[in-house]
Structures are given as structure tokens and as C-alpha cells.
Amino acid sequence: xxxxxxxxxxxxxxxxxxxxxxxxxxxxxxxxxxxxxxxxxxxxxxxxxxxxxxxxxxxxxxxxxxxxxxxxxxxxxxxxxxxxxxxxxxxxxxxxxxxxxxxxxxxxxxxxxxxxxxxxxxxxxxxxxxxxxxxx
Amino acid sequence: xxxxxxxxxxxxxxxxxxxxxxxxxxxxxxxxxxxxxxxxxxxxxxxxxxxxxxxxxxxxxxxxxxxxxxxxxxxxxxxxxxxxxxxxxxxxxxxxxxxxxxxxxxxxxxxxxxxxxxxxxxxxxxxxxxxxxxxxxxxxxxxxxxxxxxxxxxxxxxxxxxxxxxxxx
Numbered sequence: 001x002x003x004x005x006x007x008x009x010x011x012x013x014x015x016x017x018x019x020x021x022x023x024x025x026x027x028x029x030x031x032x033x034x035x036x037x038x039x040x041x042x043x044x045x046x047x048x049x050x051x052x053x054x055x056x057x058x059x060x061x062x063x064x065x066x067x068x069x070x071x072x073x074x075x076x077x078x079x080x081x082x083x084x085x086x087x088x089x090x091x092x093x094x095x096x097x098x099x100x101x102x103x104x105x106x107x108x109x110x111x112x113x114x115x116x117x118x119x120x121x122x123x124x125x126x127x128x129x130x131x132x133x134x135x136x
Numbered sequence: 137x138x139x140x141x142x143x144x145x146x147x148x149x150x151x152x153x154x155x156x157x158x159x160x161x162x163x164x165x166x167x168x169x170x171x172x173x174x175x176x177x178x179x180x181x182x183x184x185x186x187x188x189x190x191x192x193x194x195x196x197x198x199x200x201x202x203x204x205x206x207x208x209x210x211x212x213x214x215x216x217x218x219x220x221x222x223x224x225x226x227x228x229x230x231x232x233x234x235x236x237x238x239x240x241x242x243x244x245x246x247x248x249x250x251x252x253x254x255x256x257x258x259x260x261x262x263x264x265x266x267x268x269x270x271x272x273x274x275x276x277x278x279x280x281x282x283x284x285x286x287x288x289x290x291x292x293x294x295x296x297x298x299x300x301x302x303x304x305x
Contacts, residue, residue: 088269107199107245
């Protein structure tokens with residue numbers, strides 16, 4: 001019985017180790033925010049505030065821009081993501097009939113650095129929509 | 137006897153999914169999930185590397201979007217060396233993106249394109265800019281002594297019994 005108990009707890013320990021090492025986590029939407037789409041360039045608008053030690057995972061986004069709208073998603077800290085700002089997308093200039101729809105709320109396509117906020121830059125014309133994300 | 141029942145219950149609750157579920161040999165052993173994302177500036181350019189390959193690991197593209205100025209022509213290629221010029225092969229054929237077109241694929245879970253191990257990912261953009269972004273996972277896999285393993289770019293290793301799959305819950 002003693003040997004069996006030792007083997008059992010050793011086995012449980014191995015299983016626990018395996019679970020602790022799992023590396024792939026599928027983010028699912030925890031929060032969503034509206035994007036009013038007002039022109040804010042050159043000052044980026046914070047859509048989701050960063051938290052120390054946590055990353056933002058964007059799980060879905062949609063924009064229905066007016067023609068000529070210039071949109072870019074960025075990450076960084078401080079006001080308007082201006083500290084350490086890096087781009088998540090290129091600067092996308094929309095023409096008539098183009099909309100921007102990505103993701104279904106399960107799985108992420110933009111992984112932000114821990115602590116960084118998510119920002120959007122909208123120039124020239126309106127680009128309203130919404131965005132969903134997880135943070136952990 | 138009481139201990140045996142407890143042991144059986146514990147095994148059923150915590151470990152059943154690990155060993156009980158076999159998968160067909162033709163089915164992927166893991167579903168790639170995004171671990172990295174990059175912006176695509178979208179500048180008109182000849183074939184240009186956007187993700188560097190890593191020996192022994194494959195790039196799995198999990199999501200991509202391009203918002204081209206009309207009309208833009210884009211093509212994705214994999215290969216090694218400078219700008220994928222060595223052993224290059226087409227992943228997505230040259231495609232004209234006309235007015236009103238947005239190229240958007242994938243939600244970040246599951247691969248849209250699977251590259252050969254060690255290959256880099258490159259893009260060609262012609263005529264007009266096509267900015268956007270791309271998400272991917274970089275994963276290596278193999279087996280040692282009949283035990284399959286998955287090595288992610290976070291450095292973690294999952295050991296899975298041969299012929300079985302590891303369920304993340």
C-alpha cells in the first residue's frame with residue numbers, strides 16, 4: 001500500500017508538471033469596446049489600457065470606415081501609447097467599399113507586449129466599429 | 137480497497153482525456169495558436185522577408201489581413217536565404233486586389249498556411265501599397281523513442297504518449 005501511495009503521488013506530480021508547462025493558451029474575449037471612429041490623428045486613442053505584467057490579446061475587430069480613412073493600430077505606454085510606441089498594423093488607407101473584419105472572439109491575431117496599452121490612430125475620415133480582447 | 141477506488145476516480149478525472157483519445161494519423165496533432173504578430177507596412181517592394189525561419193521549426197500563419205490601395209498585387213512565398221530566394225515556393229499565388237477588396241484570413245487559432253521547417257516567410261507587393269498585419273506561431277515537432285513532442289517558441293515541451301494527444305483544458 002505504501003509503495004502504491006508513493007507511485008500515485010509521484011504520478012500526480014508528473015501530471016501537474018505537464019499541465020504547468022503547457023505553452024499554448026487560446027485567448028477568448030473578456031472585454032469589448034466600441035470604436036466611435038472619430039478622427040484623432042496624430043494623437044492615438046487608447047482603446048484598452050495595459051496592466052503591469054499582463055498582455056492584451058485582440059480577439060476580434062471590425063471597422064466600417066468612410067472612404068479615405070487612414071487607420072493604424074499601435075501599442076505603447078503612457079498617454080496615447082506615445083512611450084515606446086510600436087505598430088501592430090501598417091497604416092491602412094481605406095477606399096470606398098472596403099471594410100475591416102477580423103477574428104471571431106476565440107484566438108488572437110495581435111499579441112501585445114506585457115504592460116502595453118492598445119491604441120488606434122484614425123486620420124482623414126471616420127472609421128467606426130468595435131474591438132474585442134482578452135488580458136492576462 | 138477504498139484507496140483503489142480513489143485512485144481510479146482520480147485517474148478518470150484528471151488523466152482520462154490524455155490517454156483515452158486516439159487521433160487518426162492524418163489529423164494534425166496540435167492546433168497552432170498565435171504567439172507572435174507583426175505589422176505589414178505594405179510598401180511596394182520586390183520579394184521581402186517578413187518572418188525569419190528557425191531551423192527545425194515551422195511557421196504556422198494563423199491570421200493575415202491586407203488593406204490594399206486599388207489595384208495592388210500581392211504574393212506570399214516561403215524559402216531560405218536572403219528574402220526567401222533559396223528554394224522558394226509559392227504559398228499564395230500572385231493575386232490582384234481590386235477596388236473594394238480587403239484580404240483577411242484567419243482568427244488566430246488554426247493555421248491558414250503551414251511552412252516547411254526552417255523556411256522564412258516573404259511577401260511581394262506590386263503596383264500599390266497593401267498595409268496590414270500577420271499573426272503566426274513558430275512550432276517544432278518530432279518524436280523520441282516513440283514519444284511525440286511539441287516544442288513551442290516559449291521553450292516549453294509537452295510530452296505526449298505515442299498515438300495519443302494532449303488536451304489543454
